[in-house]
Amino acid sequence: MSTKNQDVTDEGVRDGRVIRKCRLPVLIVCILLLAAVAGYSVRRAAERTSRLDRPAQGGPAVLPGPVTLAGDAGRRVVFRNMVWGPHRDELASVPADKPTGPRVASGVKCLRFSAAAGTGICLQGEHGVVRDTYRAVVLDQELRERRTFPLAGTPTRARVSPSGRTVAWTVFVSGDSYTGTGFSTRTSLLDTEGWVLRDNLETYTVIKEGRPYKAADVNVWGVTFADDRTFYVTVATGGQTYLAAGDVASRELTLIHGNAECPSLSPTGDRVAYKKRVPGLPADAPWRLYVLDLRTMKETPTAEQRNVDDQAVWTGDGSLVYSLAGDQGTDLWTVRADGKGAPRRLLEGALAPAVLGR
Amino acid sequence: MYLADSRNGSGRPEGDGARWRTRGVPGTVFALGAVSLITDVSAEMVTAVLPLYLAVGLGLPPVAYGLLDGTQNGVAALVRLLGGHLADRGGGRHKAVAAVGYTLSALCKPLLLIAHTVPAVVATIAVDRTGKGLRTAPRDAMISLAAGPGRRARAFGVHRAMDTAGALIGPLAAFGILQATRAPLSTTGSTSAYxxxxxxxxxxxxxxxxxxxxxVPRARRPAGPVERLAREPRLRDFAGLLKQRDMARLTCCSALLGLTATSDGFLYLLIQRRFELPNQWFPLLPLATAAAFLLLAIPVGALADRVGRRATFLAGHMALLAVYGLLAATPATTVAVVPAVLILHGLFYAGTDGVLAAAAGEAVPTVQQGSGIAVVGSGQALARIVGSLGFGAAWSSWGERTAVVLAAAGLCLSLAVCRVLLSPRTAPVRTRPPGSP
Structure with missing residues (x-):
């Protein structure tokens, strides 16, 4: 071993002693400093989250109280309340003639919701330790759980038949948006008498131009009911969407009109509102709200000139309600179905409405 | 020194079996173990939430993340060679090179906070993996040098157990933080918890x-004329390393066996599908393997020092063979087999991970510890990537069962070849170190 190396070793030993003497205090100081930074960041993130639970100033008042789906309780809108505060995501109710008034929040949280004739369907999400899980809950008219079903993905659409007997829902099994092509949906029908679940409408036979049509890329989403046997739904295949008439008994989906998504059948059963991909619009905002007359098959654009990505709801007086992005997530807007008039904001911070009562 | 080591490694018991298993393991190894534990807590926290973060914050699908992860692990395996080489140069700069590696990775963690585009995140992860690649070989060389010949596998066992403890704590800490700070489910795009x-x-x-x-003290290699190359190790000495019979055989075997070992991700997916486990169990599978690895690393290491590291390395692969066997032969209804499969999988790691590094440490001269361990480790890692691709291809074209049977057959074949290659009788006692005139 050379002398040079020997020197280095001696120096190393000397250095070693100095380091050894002060290394514990240095370590402790470092641990304290780093723990302080880590603790501060976690606390700040937790605070930022809890701030979301405080009511926003100037927004509509939200008070806890009973919400009912009963048909005889006055004309009202029941919806998912999106206003920041302790009742965010809860089903809430406002009188139809005073939509900006105080909201009554039920305590039942839903991501998607729909109701008819005393039956509610509520699609819920739950944070898992590792992944989020989703379930469909059938509610009675006092919002009590009747039955729950696990969901295979992120909820997107829900509907109840006019009689309240059959419910339908759609989830994304991959992807989480209808824009683009890289998504896959699953749509299920549930008969609440006997609890028969038809898990996947893609097993139905698609009828195109009078003949059975087979393709691997068929996606089905957005049911709207005519009655407990027949319904309308979106069918997508080969990069094209269709309005299809579905039949539970024959297990068939008959394509009746091209370029129509998320249909909504009018209470009179003669018109369907839907979102249509209009050429020339940007790829991430491709839709306009249209109405199709099922007798004449004539399309009418509504006066809404913005991109609508929702399954609209009929109010009963010839208007449509649909969601658009807003300050608190989404707002509900309304426009006449005959193409006349102008869109008007109905509810701030709201999503997934059901218009109930008389 | 590595002469005696080699002989000892090929089957001669050390004597005192009643000793406490970590006795004689130097403080340096515990210090390095602590560094790895803390660093793994940090790394696994990020690994656990990154796919979620990328999906929520940047809209990157998990499949894309999987691809990204695979390629970058390949890069890390190559960088490991560089790290081993750099560490051996300049008279043992192991600590310096390791420190650079750890620091590089440490700097990347805060960078994730400001990387808000997919290319930026990819670049950050690439630098992070480069740091990981750089530090692995010098760290293992320091363990190997500090432990000395008789207790190498035990020392690596201690290190791997501490390392794995960090890998267990990391995800738990991450999900704890997410749980404590996460906004309601409806708040899409909120990333403050991440x-x-x-x-x-x-x-x-x-x-x-x-x-x-x-x-961690600077690695002090016991100097002596037999130990040294006549000159500084150069890049071309990598080729020289592979000309040494022991090294060549060990590298060949680790690569050969690596080809038949599928990636952990595939294995867990296979277990889940085979036994139809519910989705929420899926994240528990790697934790179970890690727990088994954690508990078994030290005893198996101690055992390897007594019965031979190479024999243990081969026996470790028998555990993997048993995993394949159980997966292929057990009916799907026998869910009770799952714990056995996972324990065997942990045993496979305990018998192969640190033990391979110890076997490599005994096969190369002291001055080339870094490069030698890196060559064997990188060979194995790259072979495993190739093997996983092959397994994935077999799975998608012939089904999961056939893929497992093929992997098991390949493993049997490799084991037979390696048994001959690594047999102590065929490994000659060297009289001359490489590079000496």
Missing amino acids: EAVFVVSSCAAALGVVVLLLF
Whole structure:
């Protein structure tokens, strides 16, 4: 071993002693400093989250109280309340003639919701330790759980038949948006008498131009009911969407009109509102709200000139309600179905409405 | 020195069996283990939440993340060679090179906070993996040098157990933080909870570097004329390494066996599908393997020092063979087999991971510890990537069962070949170290 190396070793030993003497205090100081930074960041993130639970100033008042789906309780809108505060995501109710008034929040949280004739369907999400899980809950008219079903993905659409007997829902099994092509949906029908679940409408036979049509890329989403046997739904295949008439008994989906998504059948059963991909619009905002007359098959654009990505709801007086992005997530807007008039904001911070009562 | 080592490694018991298993393992190994534990807490916190963060914050699908992860692990395996080589140069700069590696990775954690585009995140992860690649070989060389011949596998066992403890704590800490800070499910695009995870991860990574600098002494190799190359190791000495019979055989075997070992991700997916486990169990599978590895690493290491590291390395692969066997032969209804499969999988790691590094440490001269361990480790890692691709291809074209049977058959074949190659009788006692005139 050379002398040079020997020197280095001696120096190393000397250095070693100095380091050894002060290394514990240095370590402790470092641990304290780093723990302080880590603790501060976690606390700040937790605070930022809890701030979301405080009511926003100037927004509509939200008070806890009973919400009912009963048909005889006055004309009202029941919806998912999106206003920041302790009742965010809860089903809430406002009188139809005073939509900006105080909201009554039920305590039942839903991501998607729909109701008819005393039956509610509520699609819920739950944070898992590792992944989020989703379930469909059938509610009675006092919002009590009747039955729950696990969901295979992120909820997107829900509907109840006019009689309240059959419910339908759609989830994304991959992807989480209808824009683009890289998504896959699953749509299920549930008969609440006997609890028969038809898990996947893609097993139905698609009828195109009078003949059975087979393709691997068929996606089905957005049911709207005519009655407990027949319904309308979106069918997508080969990069094209269709309005299809579905039949539970024959297990068939008959394509009746091209370029129509998320249909909504009018209470009179003669018109369907839907979102249509209009050429020339940007790829991430491709839709306009249209109405199709099922007798004449004539399309009418509504006066809404913005991109609508929702399954609209009929109010009963010839208007449509649909969601658009807003300050608190989404707002509900309304426009006449005959193409006349102008869109008007109905509810701030709201999503997934059901218009109930008389 | 590596002569005696080699002989000892090929089957001669050490004597005192009643000793406490970690006795005689030097403080350096515990210090390095602590560094790895802390760093792994940091790294695994990020790994656990990154797919979620990328999906929520940047809209990157998990499949894309999987691809990204695979390629970058390949890069890390190559960088490992560089790290081993750099560490051997300049008279044993193991600590310096390791410190650079740990620091690089530590700097990447806070960078994740400001990387808001997919290319930026990819670049950050690439630098992080480069740091990991750089530090692996010098760290293992320091363990190997500190432990000395008789207790190498035991020392590696201690290190791997501590390392794995960190890998267990990391995800738990991350999900704990997410749970405590996460916004309601409806708040799409809110990333503040993930940012808290990244900050805590950064702090842990920084602490790991501090512990390394303060508590790990510079590797002091026992000098002696037999130990040294006549000159500084050069890049072309990598080729020289593979000309050495022991090294060549060990590298060949680790690569050959690596080809038949599928990636952990595939294996867990296979277990889940085979036994139809519910989705929420899926994240528990790697934790179970890690727990088994953690508990078995030290005893198996101690055993390897007594019965031979190479024999143990081969026996470790028998555990993997048993995993394949159970997966192929057990009916799907026998869910009770799952714990056995996972324990065997942990045993496979305990018998192969640190033990391979110890076997490599005994096969190369002291001055080339870094490069030698890197060559064997990188060979194995790259072969495993190739093997996983092959397994994935077999799975998608012929089904999962056939893929498992093929992997098991390949493993049997490799084991037979390696048994001959690594047999102590065919390994000659060297009289001359490589590079000496």
